[in-house]
Amino acid sequence: MKIILAPLEGVADRTFRSCYYDHFRGLDEALTPFLPIPDRVKRVPLRTFAEVALPGESKVREIPQLLLSDESAFLTALGSLERAGFDEVNWNLGCPSRGVIRKGKGSGLLPETGKILRILDSVCSRARIGISLKIRLGLEKREESFRLIPELKGYPLKSLTLHPRLGVQMYSGRVDLDGFERAMDLYGRPICYNGDINSLDDFLALKKRFPDVDRWMLGRGVLADPFLPSRIVDDRVLGLDDSQAADHPLKQREFRYFLDDLLLRMESRFHREIALVNYLKGILIYTCNLNSMAEGFRERLLRIKTINEWNSLKAELYDTLDQ
Numbered sequence: 106m107k108i109i110l111a112p113l114e115g116v117a118d119r120t121f122r123s124c125y126y127d128h129f130r131g132l133d134e135a136l137t138p139f140l141p142i143p144d145r146v147k148r149v150p151l152r153t154f155a156e157v158a159l160p161g162e163s164k165v166r167e168i169p170q171l172l173l174s175d176e177s178a179f180l181t182a183l184g185s186l187e188r189a190g191f192d193e194v195n196w197n198l199g200c201p202s203r204g205v206i207r208k209g210k211g212s213g214l215l216p217e218t219g220k221i222l223r224i225l226d227s228v229c230s231r232a233r234i235g236i237s238l239k240i241r242l243g244l245e246k247r248e249e250s251f252r253l254i255p256e257l258k259g260y261p262l263k264s265l266t267l268h269p270r271l272g273v274q275m276y277s278g279r280v281d282l283d284g285f286e287r288a289m290d291l292y293g294r295p296i297c298y299n300g301d302i303n304s305l306d307d308f309l310a311l312k313k314r315f316p317d318v319d320r321w322m323l324g325r326g327v328l329a330d331p332f333l334p335s336r337i338v339d340d341r342v343l344g345l346d347d348s349q350a351a352d353h354p355l356k357q358r359e360f361r362y363f364l365d366d367l368l369l370r371m372e373s374r375f376h377r378e379i380a381l382v383n384y385l386k387g388i389l390i391y392t393c394n395l396n397s398m399a400e401g402f403r404e405r406l407l408r409i410k411t412i413n414e415w416n417s418l419k420a421e422l423y424d425t426l427d428q
């Protein structure tokens with residue numbers, strides 16, 4: 106079984122990820138947020154890949170992601186990734202952002218089975234590195250993936266990850282587990298599951314329903330509770346359950362050290378204090394959504410504008426949690 110960090114653009118950047126790997130365990134791989142490669146690109150500068158660790162450069166294997174719909178840009182990016190030393194690339198066919206859909210990329214490409222297959226024909230026949238896909242059930246209807254998935258059997262994909270929501274749903278509504286089951290039947294082999302694994306109980310219920318799945322991708326659940334991957338891994342050995350993790354994760358010293366270390370590492374990346382504070386909020390907001398969070402903290406976190414304000418709020422929060 107493999108636990109994979111989901112790409113989280115604007116949050117789980119390289120600094121976040123390497124800091125995370127230094128403090129927590131349980132992850133086997135990480136998919137990076139999509140690389141900023143424009144359409145009709147002729148040459149991809151090496152600095153574009155600075156956000157991704159090369160094989161062997163990081164404690165956790167990282168796989169770069171592309172968000173493209175243009176065959177020639179894909180081939181150019183692929184060549185550059187190969188020359189830079191990467192051994193796998195992931196194609197994003199799931200992004201639900203309106204701007205991305207309007208450009209016919211991400212989940213905006215899912216209704217176009219023919220175009221996806223044409224691009225795959227071209228890149229799979231030339232690629233010397235592995236290609237994996239991350240998809241949703243469809244842009245507007247799950248029939249879009251039900252049409253695509255049987256065709257994917259003909260390609261030498263490294264892996265297929267499915268987040269069982271539609272693009273138009275963004276992140277609302279429930280994940281469609283019947284849709285995931287149907288997709289697995291159509292593919293005839295295990296698919297990597299991604300979506301709403303926010304606790305060990307969530308994972309155990311999904312594992313029970315899909316015992317053949319051996320790749321699990323976690324995103325927001327890791328931001329909310331960074332101990333989640335290790336708890337999932339330990340459960341296989343120890344048989345723990347969620348009652349042993351009922352405390353808020355911010356009660357744990359390791360999470361507090363991680364946050365301080367992350368801010369230290371991030372300071373040099375942000376020239377404006379407000380940008381650093383906003384980055385911190387972008388992470389902590391997921392932790393704040395946990396039920397065991399101290400009352401009112403979420404709203405107060407959203408109001409802070411300086412690191413000094415964060416330090417006072419943090420002291421108060423830790424005091425409250427420690428009582």
Ligand SMILES: Cc1cc2nc3c(=O)[nH]c(=O)nc-3n(C[C@H](O)[C@H](O)[C@H](O)COP(=O)(O)O)c2cc1C
Binds near residue numbers: 113114115170302
């Ligand atoms: C802030 C944010 C940024 C995301 N960025 C990407 C991205 O760059 N590429 C991608 O394939 N998915 C991206 N996603 C989708 C996640 O990778 C994942 O599919 C989704 O959050 C569902 O998994 P989860 O419930 O475990 O978070 C993003 C999601 C969020 C919330």
